[in-house]
Amino acid sequence: MSAMQSNGPVAVVFHTLVVVFMLAPLVVICLVAFTPANTLTLPTTQLSLRWFAAVFDHPDFVASFVNSLWVAAISATIAVALAVSAGLALDRYEFYGRGALNALFLSPLMIPHLVLGVALLRMFALIGATGSFVWLSLGHIVVVTPYVLRLVLSAFSGLDRSVEQAAVTLGASRWTVFRRITVPMILPGITGGWLLAFINSFDELTMSIFVTSPATVTLPVRMYMYATESIDPMMAAVSALMIALTAAAMLLLDRIFGLDKILVGEG
């Protein structure tokens, strides 16, 4: 790549400013979380873990955190099952309505979460399902399935079909081929999709805010409600924990699937 000119000084300054802009709010949160003071100030003389301890004195935050973990794990798992099954149909078969099905499964990416939220609220109210954990999870499944489906479809399209055909020739049943050949070959897509779905569900605010009840409040919704009333360093501690969790998931995703491939994807 000798033809590639390096960036000039103006470009380097511009780039530095953009990176600072993108990371500033996250860095500030992580620093303020360690403040020993009672206000949102950067720690100057010493670091303290008191606000992390304070999080665990708030049972409502702990309960919301557990809620979020459950909703995210359940919806990611079911979304993977739905996406693999639907992905098989979309990838392997040409049938009437295939395009429409594809559009239906990807539609939550085009519908603002706000609109999905009020729409689900209306339906849940009509069938008397408001505030139920199951229906909240179903809402999350709908939101995260498109992300999994895109990864699963790209895994299917990169799969070497001749290995499957060899197994069939050697007498394997269709189920055995699926279990022993297809699934292991698309496993990076499945695990990457699961993690991406987990993160997206764990972070989801705008739809959840309409369909959670006091008993099923997820962590982002709890944080939102807390932030509209008061702001203290505990919010910074909770946020820092969320950033840490997201960063861990991100590193895992990078290892499994390549983060650039997932985020930049098929442009």
Place this chain on the structure above:
Amino acid sequence: MSGARASWPPNWTPWLLALPGTALFAALVLLPLALTFALSFHVYDPATGVQDQVTLAHYIAVVTDDYFLTIFWRTLRLAALTTLICAVIGAPEAYILSRMRQPWRAIFLLAIIGPLLVSVVVRTFGWSMLLGPAGLINDAFRFFGIGTVRLLYTETAIVIGLVHVMLPFMVIPVWTSLQKLDPMVEAAAWTLGASRFTALRRVVMPQVTMGLLSGSLVVFGLSASAFAMPALLGGRRLKVAATVVYDQYMNELNWPLGAAIAIIVLVVNLIIMLAYHRAVETRARRTLG
């Protein structure tokens, strides 16, 4: 196993495979949207709630009442401004990234796109700390003798927050379209005597235009329906379409009016997304043809 063709008798396997997902999406996307569409035409009575009579009153109220018109205008203005700023920052940044060497390229791409995965509540909270009267930005202003500037709970704060959320959505498509550009072509332009500016304008820009267009459409659509940033950085007084929908549903309890505004937000978004797909298809056809 090669059967990638519609045949007779119809093959039911794909439908069986897609059935669970289809049922779920029909029940939790199509049906609720249809119900909300219907709800937006129902009469609302503050004393007794939603009535059975059908009316267009909510849509008429929304497009004639100054209160709502101000809010729609603000929503569109902020979304347009966010889109413009994202384009001005995102396109050069993608270009700079594409000219970097590994491993810096991968590291900085992660630094710019990674925040996408952090919850929007967390990012909003970070900005409210930075922009507040006692925040780092005002500390800097005071240090340079500018004095304290009111930033939090202004439209400026909303735009800053939105740009932070939307910038990755601009960098990604521009980056993708730059990946298809052979760096040798730009170098060839220099060799043939073109100035760096001419090479940028005549070689790089045409390649980037489609990425810039699709990025702009996505950023505009997402900005116009954003909820958390305007709600937390704009405060209670600066409403946008999304926060008004929230108010109507959760505080005023006038669901039909809220539904009407939500449907308008949805239709605007769908039009933008259709334009986006049209743009992507045109690009695909041009690359193929």
